[in-house]
Amino acid sequence: MPANPDLVIRGGRIVTRDGVVDGDLAISEGRFVSIGRPVATAKAEIAAKGKWVMPGGVDPHAHIEQMSGMGQWNADTFETATKSAAMGGTTSVISFAAQEKGQTLVDTVADYAARAARGAMIDYAFHLTLTDPTVTGFEADLARLIGAGHRSLKVFTTYNIRLDDIDLLRVLRLARQNGALVCVHAENDAIISEARAALVAAGRTAPKYHAKSRPRMAEIEAVERICRFAEYIGQPTMLFHISTQEATEAVRAARDRGAPIWAETCPHYLFMTEEVLDRAGLEGAKWMCSPPQRTEQDQTALWQALLSGTLDLVSSDHAPYRFDETGKLAAGLNAGFHQIANGLPGLETRLPLMFDAMVTGGRGGPEAFAELTAHAPARLYGLRGKGGIALGMDADVVVWDPEKTVTYGPNDLHDNVGYNPWEGFRVTGWPEHVILRGQSLVKDGAFVGKPGAGQWIERPTLATRPVAPVS
Known part of the structure; x- marks a missing residue:
């Protein structure tokens, strides 16, 4: 790990493919470089004590x-x-x-x-x-x-x-x-x-x-x-x-x-x-x-x-x-x-x-949530470097505030649709920081991304389920 990483997400509950790790998550040059180990200093920090740190x-x-x-x-x-x-x-x-x-x-x-x-x-x-x-x-x-x-x-x-x-x-x-x-x-x-x-x-x-x-x-x-x-x-x-x-x-x-x-x-x-x-x-x-x-x-x-x-x-x-x-x-x-x-x-x-x-509701838990919404889709579609928190992977990560409650309104989304089909639904748990390859897209709930900054994802391999030969 570099002596002074670009970013540390400090003190969160980090959900990896191998389980939940409590501690610091360090990022340098757009990739994860340390998971769970204490990080003394970094160029930038996000406080995550009491927060869930999930794969993007x-x-x-x-x-x-x-x-x-x-x-x-x-x-x-x-x-x-x-x-x-x-x-x-x-x-x-x-x-x-x-x-x-x-x-x-x-x-x-x-x-x-x-x-x-x-x-x-x-x-x-x-x-x-x-x-x-x-x-x-x-x-x-x-x-x-x-x-x-x-x-x-x-x-x-x-x-x-x-x-x-x-x-x-x-x-x-x-x-x-x-x-x-x-x-x-x-x-x-x-x-x-x-x-x-x-x-x-x-x-x-x-x-x-x-x-x-x-x-x-x-x-x-x-x-x-x-x-x-x-x-x-x-x-x-x-x-x-x-x-x-x-x-x-x-x-x-x-x-x-x-x-x-x-x-x-x-x-x-x-x-x-x-x-x-x-x-x-x-x-x-x-x-x-x-x-x-x-x-x-x-x-x-x-x-x-x-x-x-x-x-x-x-x-x-x-x-x-x-x-x-x-x-x-x-x-x-x-x-x-x-x-x-x-x-x-x-x-x-x-x-x-x-x-x-x-x-929040306990229907499967944080690891199952990460599996169904990040790990599995990246794995099944062969998205290189995506869908998980592991050393060397793209630093795509979300810091979730598990206590923030939001009730959806009639037109509070950021797409171009003009209505929210979930109006009146109340959710507890909210993404307050969203990071793509080490760069902030959402910071303290405010969008800071730029058009054209997204990149095409290489898919050099495709995972397949072993099957018996079909006669």
């Missing part, structure tokens, strides 16, 4: 400066989204480089890389969203981009950007050949289309009917199918935003068979039910997302799956749309649920909500 949050599922499958731009730029993320304790994000129909993958990545380089204030990587496998050079470009470090792919089984089963299998084989992880939005499009059409025909188009338009069976069938596809090909696959008890059971069964499956869920499934959509007029549209929120029984099952290891991590699925004519209300004040953009903001609220439940 890793959010591996966020839609930023992206057009939706409905052809609508979301509200956030990389600048607004990553400022919001930092204010909530997140220092690394994986967003999407979403291919448009007819666009080459090389052009797709170039577009998003330029946007991120201009505005990102935290470190970032991309999932390549594959929507048009017929484009010229698709397979060669995909292999080249995976080799360059874009080691996760996103596909849909619903919306007008879905892939059919033949193309899904093709992508799984290409990913296996080139060493990438495949991430899937798994809902059965035919079930959704049939349910939606029946509701619209009956005039049941208020936002509260959104949940009925995406029946739980749509998720159950698609999750079970993708598990079988992954098992058949022997390809590591991540299932996004699991919302139902039955889907968690399908994941557990697949793993018991040796299938290479991982899965995540999100705070809006852990803390909200479908009743949140049942509001006057179009107000419920603020909470519309896909899959929709479910029931209290599903919440219980999701928590059990998280704490038992069946579900691997918690992401935000940040999908920001303003509640006005540029976003949720683009189709007008008489729009039905089928004309309203799906998604809600979550980059800033994910960690405080989970800290309140897991650390």
Whole structure:
């Protein structure tokens, strides 16, 4: 350790992958250089006695400066989204480089890389969203981009950007050949289309009917199918935003068979039910997302799956749309649920909500909190140097005040959405200092980051779960 490190976080409870260490945390040249040992002097200090010192949050599922499958731009730029993320304790994000129909993958990545380089204030990587496998050079470009470090792919089984089963299998084989992880939005499009059409025909188009338009069976069938596809090909696959008890059971069964499956869920499934959509007029549209929120029984099952290891991590699925004519209300004040953009903001609220439940509320504890929100996403997505507090790793760290209580207001986030879907929720535990590679992003609760300071994260390797050969 240098004699006079750049920064010492003094006297905190440091959560590492190997357990909790009480003491000083020293940082020099953007990396951790001492953990727990007393540090006599440093160029700068942060007092952390009585505070939790956690790894910077890793959010591996966020839609930023992206057009939706409905052809609508979301509200956030990389600048607004990553400022919001930092204010909530997140220092690394994986967003999407979403291919448009007819666009080459090389052009797709170039577009998003330029946007991120201009505005990102935290470190970032991309999932390549594959929507048009017929484009010229698709397979060669995909292999080249995976080799360059874009080691996760996103596909849909619903919306007008879905892939059919033949193309899904093709992508799984290409990913296996080139060493990438495949991430899937798994809902059965035919079930959704049939349910939606029946509701619209009956005039049941208020936002509260959104949940009925995406029946739980749509998720159950698609999750079970993708598990079988992954098992058949022997390809590591991540299932996004699991919302139902039955889907968690399908994941557990697949793993018991040796299938290479991982899965995540999100705070809006852990803390909200479908009743949140049942509001006057179009107000419920603020909470519309896909899959929709479910029931209290599903919440219980999701928590059990998280704490038992069946579900691997918690992401935000940040999908920001303003509640006005540029976003949720683009189709007008008489729009039905089928004309309203799906998604809600979550980059800033994910960690405080989970800290309140897991650390303050004791539902798993501080080590489980760090595992689900930082360690696991960094490990599974191969984010070099990220997601933990260990010697030599990037000094991405958050000092949490475990006693500060905040009640969310109607518009107190730092994104560009204009409303907070967690208005009225009270959380205890708050990120007061947020540090990225040794540099302050949030200092005593005030944002001090700069646009473009975020860096692309190298992903030279991808951890895989050992599986039995598939005959």
